Amino acid sequence: xxxxxxxxxxxxxxxxxxxxxxxxxxxxxxxxxxxxxxxxxxxxxxxxxxxxxxxxxxxxxxxxxxxxxxxxxxxxxxxxxxxxxxxxxxxxxxxxxxxxxxxxxxxxxxxxxxxxxxxxxxxxxxxxxxxxxxxxxxxxxxxxxxxxxxxxxxxxxxxxxxxxxxxxxxxxxxxxxxxxxxxxxxxxxxxxxxxxxxxxxxxxxxxxxxxxxxxxxxxxxxxxxxxxxxxxxxxxxxxxxxxxxxxxxxxxxxxxxxxxxxxxxxxxxxxxxxxxxxxxxxxxxxxxxxxxxxxxxxxxxxxxxxxxxxxxxxxxxxxxxxxxxxxxxxxxxxxxxxxxxxxxxxxxxxxxxxxxxxxxxxxxxxxxxxxxxxxxxxxxxxxxxxxxxxxxxxxxxxxxxxxxxxxxxxxxxxxxxxxxxxxxxxxxxxxxxxxxxxxxxxxxxxxxxxxxxxxxxxxxxxxxxxxxxxxxxxxxxxxxxxxxxxxxxxxxxx
Amino acid sequence: xxxxxxxxxxxxxxxxxxxxxxxxxxxxxxxxxxxxxxxxxxxxxxxxxxxxxxxxxxxxxxxxxxxxxxxxxxxxxxxxxxxxxxxxxxxxxxxxxxxxxxxxxxxxxxxxxxxxxxxxxxxxxxxxxxxxxxxxxxxxxxxxxxxxxxxxxxxxxxxxxxxxxxxxxxxxxxxxxxxxxxxxxxxxxxxxxxxxxxxxxxxxxxxxxxxxxxxxxxxxxxxxxxxxxxxxxxxxxxxxxxxxxxxxxxxxxxxxxxxxxxxxxxxxxxxxxxxxxxxxxxxxxxxxxxxxxxxxxxxxxxxxxxxxxxxxxxxxxxxxxxxxxxxxxxxxxxxxxxxxxxxxxxxxxxxxxxxxxxxxxxxxxxxxxxxxxxxxxxxxxxxxxxxxxxxxxxxxxxxxxxxxxxxxxxxxxxxxxxxxxxxxxxxxxxxxxxxxxxxxxxxxxxxxxxxxxxxxxxxxx
Numbered sequence: 004x005x006x007x008x009x010x011x012x013x014x015x016x017x018x019x020x021x022x023x024x025x026x027x028x029x030x031x032x033x034x035x036x037x038x039x040x041x042x043x044x045x046x047x048x049x050x051x052x053x054x055x056x057x058x059x060x061x062x063x064x065x066x067x068x069x070x071x072x073x074x075x076x077x078x079x080x081x082x083x084x085x086x087x088x089x090x091x092x093x094x095x096x097x098x099x100x101x102x103x104x105x106x107x108x109x110x111x112x113x114x115x116x117x118x119x120x121x122x123x124x125x126x127x128x129x130x131x132x133x134x135x136x137x138x139x140x141x142x143x144x145x146x147x148x149x150x151x152x153x154x155x156x157x158x159x160x161x162x163x164x165x166x167x168x169x170x171x172x173x174x175x176x177x178x179x180x181x182x183x184x185x186x187x188x189x190x191x192x193x194x195x196x197x198x199x200x201x202x203x204x205x206x207x208x209x210x211x212x213x214x215x216x217x218x219x220x221x222x223x224x225x226x227x228x229x230x231x232x233x234x235x236x237x238x239x240x241x242x243x244x245x246x247x248x249x250x251x252x253x254x255x256x257x258x259x260x261x262x263x264x265x266x267x268x269x270x271x272x273x274x275x276x277x278x279x280x281x282x283x284x285x286x287x288x289x290x291x292x293x294x295x296x297x298x299x300x301x302x303x304x305x306x307x308x309x310x311x312x313x314x315x316x317x318x319x320x321x322x323x324x325x326x327x328x329x330x331x332x333x334x335x336x337x338x339x340x341x342x343x344x345x346x347x348x349x350x351x352x353x354x355x356x357x358x359x360x361x362x363x364x365x366x367x368x369x370x371x372x373x374x375x376x377x378x379x380x381x382x383x384x385x386x387x388x389x390x391x392x393x394x395x396x397x398x399x400x401x402x403x404x405x406x407x408x409x410x411x412x413x414x415x416x417x418x419x420x421x422x423x424x425x426x427x428x429x430x431x432x433x434x435x436x437x438x439x440x441x442x443x444x445x446x447x448x449x450x451x452x453x454x455x456x457x458x459x460x461x462x463x464x465x466x467x468x469x470x471x472x473x474x475x476x477x478x479x480x481x482x483x484x485x486x487x488x489x490x491x492x493x494x495x496x497x
Numbered sequence: 498x499x500x501x502x503x504x505x506x507x508x509x510x511x512x513x514x515x516x517x518x519x520x521x522x523x524x525x526x527x528x529x530x531x532x533x534x535x536x537x538x539x540x541x542x543x544x545x546x547x548x549x550x551x552x553x554x555x556x557x558x559x560x561x562x563x564x565x566x567x568x569x570x571x572x573x574x575x576x577x578x579x580x581x582x583x584x585x586x587x588x589x590x591x592x593x594x595x596x597x598x599x600x601x602x603x604x605x606x607x608x609x610x611x612x613x614x615x616x617x618x619x620x621x622x623x624x625x626x627x628x629x630x631x632x633x634x635x636x637x638x639x640x641x642x643x644x645x646x647x648x649x650x651x652x653x654x655x656x657x658x659x660x661x662x663x664x665x666x667x668x669x670x671x672x673x674x675x676x677x678x679x680x681x682x683x684x685x686x687x688x689x690x691x692x693x694x695x696x697x698x699x700x701x702x703x704x705x706x707x708x709x710x711x712x713x714x715x716x717x718x719x720x721x722x723x724x725x726x727x728x729x730x731x732x733x734x735x736x737x738x739x740x741x742x743x744x745x746x747x748x749x750x751x752x753x754x755x756x757x758x759x760x761x762x763x764x765x766x767x768x769x770x771x772x773x774x775x776x777x778x779x780x781x782x783x784x785x786x787x788x789x790x791x792x793x794x795x796x797x798x799x800x801x802x803x804x805x806x807x808x809x810x811x812x813x814x815x816x817x818x819x820x821x822x823x824x825x826x827x828x829x830x831x832x833x834x835x836x837x838x839x840x841x842x843x844x845x846x847x848x849x850x851x852x853x854x855x856x857x858x859x860x861x862x863x864x865x866x867x868x869x870x871x872x873x874x875x876x877x878x879x880x881x882x883x884x885x886x887x888x889x890x891x892x893x894x895x896x897x898x899x900x901x902x903x904x905x906x907x908x909x910x911x912x913x914x915x916x917x918x919x920x921x922x923x924x925x926x927x928x929x930x931x932x933x934x935x936x937x938x939x940x941x942x943x944x945x946x947x948x949x950x951x952x953x954x955x956x957x958x
Contacts, residue, residue: 079948081804081955082880122850144876148867148945155861158906162914163846169914174906181866181902185895188876192883192891 007204008073018088029128045124049106056102068487087141092484094138105131108250126156143201160251172246179239183226190222207273220278230263234293244312249356257349286327293320298427325406336405343398371442392428398470499548502540510596517589540569554610564606598624602735611671632721642719649712653702660695684750703736706791707765717784726824737813766792800885806958808877815870822859822936844917864905870943
């Protein structure tokens, strides 16, 4: 084992298990015909993966910044490419989040997807494999294969089961993200030629020349900024979110957007630190533009999905703001916001999906005034909406507070403008909430939440309150990794 | 042992000359399938053969045997894909010509002397000139295609002979080994570089590299599906082999040759991909995709070392399978023998999920998306070109990948998200399903498990 990787204390290769369980489930589904069995198999696979990922979570040792549960096999020796897996404090939470979201996506598509159930469930499970693979890979090529392979099922989810403008949205999504990724590939090859290996930890903190770092940072950040998406690369997001089926939107919001910020933390900061310092002011400005611009665009939306999509742009702005302040508070806040946004925005998309199944409209006006006759629905909606604009007591408040503290510590104007963005967030979310609860007087007959919907909303609601009231267990998991990263960066800065 | 694959292929071709006297079409096709499979087994068995024949003009080594196995595998698959008895006339003669063409290519990859190269190349080309017009649906296009192919081919050969004349003038010998010994002192002058580039031109033609690409779209459109499948895959294998062999002549001083290759590669991939964007006919689209891929392939040649050459061999091998997969879908969808348009793909995923999947895997592979073989092959090319210091062409190729995804994705999009005009399900026979699964498996295998094959190719070059 290389020095950055600690042995796997469990008796079996748990990371491979988490990655490939969904793939195995997808292969099993290939053999099934009955639609209900397909749904049940997909759900069972998702739950099993979640259980294994929880085992991983609870055996994770938060006391070390090293990569844990290492697995290492030679793969393409001619190019020094290896199959290396490992998790640290940054990736472990995202893996659990992915494993949590996937079965919820299966559940929320139980009735909404009536056509081509088999292909749909296979796509969902393939997505899960690729996404967990991205967070576990410690080899650039392995990472890149998962990173790109993710595009295919996501593309199909939008292009086959999407809304009326699915052609446009899916194509734009694919081409936009691929455009970023090819530069990532070029940067990866450049790092290989500099290091002689595709190992990710081996490429960190090597003190490359500034010129080299400059270009590698640009190549990396095109890929990641498109994925986040940062302003001005965000235009694919509203289209893709609006046209995707509910499960697709949830995956996009909860996990795919995190890939970009994960990329910044995993690659940009440790591999090209000097260039990251150099570009940080630009990134901070872009983040603040995203926060304020995203907020104002939200104020003008009449489509619920579009509103939530643009709010994602604003929320992800907080994450990149936290990352590029280079303080420990900023990193912690960014990590927390990644999780919070994944849960809260994912939940809001689920809420839109639920009401869409009843009213067949995503327009705010068509879904207004539900307060009297859908009490449970509106209760959940209210919780997630207030969480979305970082109301104290909910999860986003903790994350945003961390980010704001670090932003003020670093630069007062940055903090000031970020606070304005937070206020705008309250304005558009409260406006949406007001409409949904009291917006119309007339009585319509819709069923309130059924058991299935209740089941997949409940864990998200618990998370919202838990992190909001007692975030310590979650921070403890990632603390050491972030402290280590911050210390390393500090050494270079001084 | 050393000549067994070639002798067998000769026997194969000649036996169909006699079979053309008979009348039973079905029997001929069955016989062709059986014989070609035997041929593949023989070629595989002879892959360890070594030796030099005809006073050193003909070298049987691991490099040539690897290509013979690839050629034989490709030819076997083409014969197995051949379904439409009514698409071409004169089936026995058709197989005879294809057999002779493959024979010529097999001899070509073993030739290390200029005259043998010319003769074997012409054996292969003349058979193809005869095959292009053999299409049942009599329209003008296949005749036009045949004439174009003949004239462009003749011009390419002429330019090659011109270059070879200079090579002979410099080396006083037609043996490549002698040329390699003498050429370095001329490489600093235009003479040496031009002689080499002219000699390469015939293979640029086979590979449909800019500026020898003009024939490809018309021939792909005009020839029958089976003929196009052959022309689009098998001769390109041999062309890649000879490009490696001839480009290595300049390995001592690659400067100017490399500059020319960079420009041709960049133009070829950009032109192929941009024109590919507006195509309506699937075969024409694949022709432009082939032009672009010829450009990608050139990146591996730039390094002029073993690693780059192995990348070229790997890529052309993947290219064989992903192209065959695409053409197989085209063949099965146009059962009447007419050309398939992109709109003709609509609703494919409902009519036949397996065909749609095969097309999707092949298209993603052509575009170079992991985890398919197209990505892995392209990645090796990128690394070797980058390592040799040609960053610009790597970036151009990367941007081209993004351009090309538009039309490859279009194939997938139409077959998955459009509703069919003809909603009737498409029934595939058992062996058709087997071939589809085979293509998918090979493309994914070459994407995820490249090490065995790559090591093999590295030993070969």
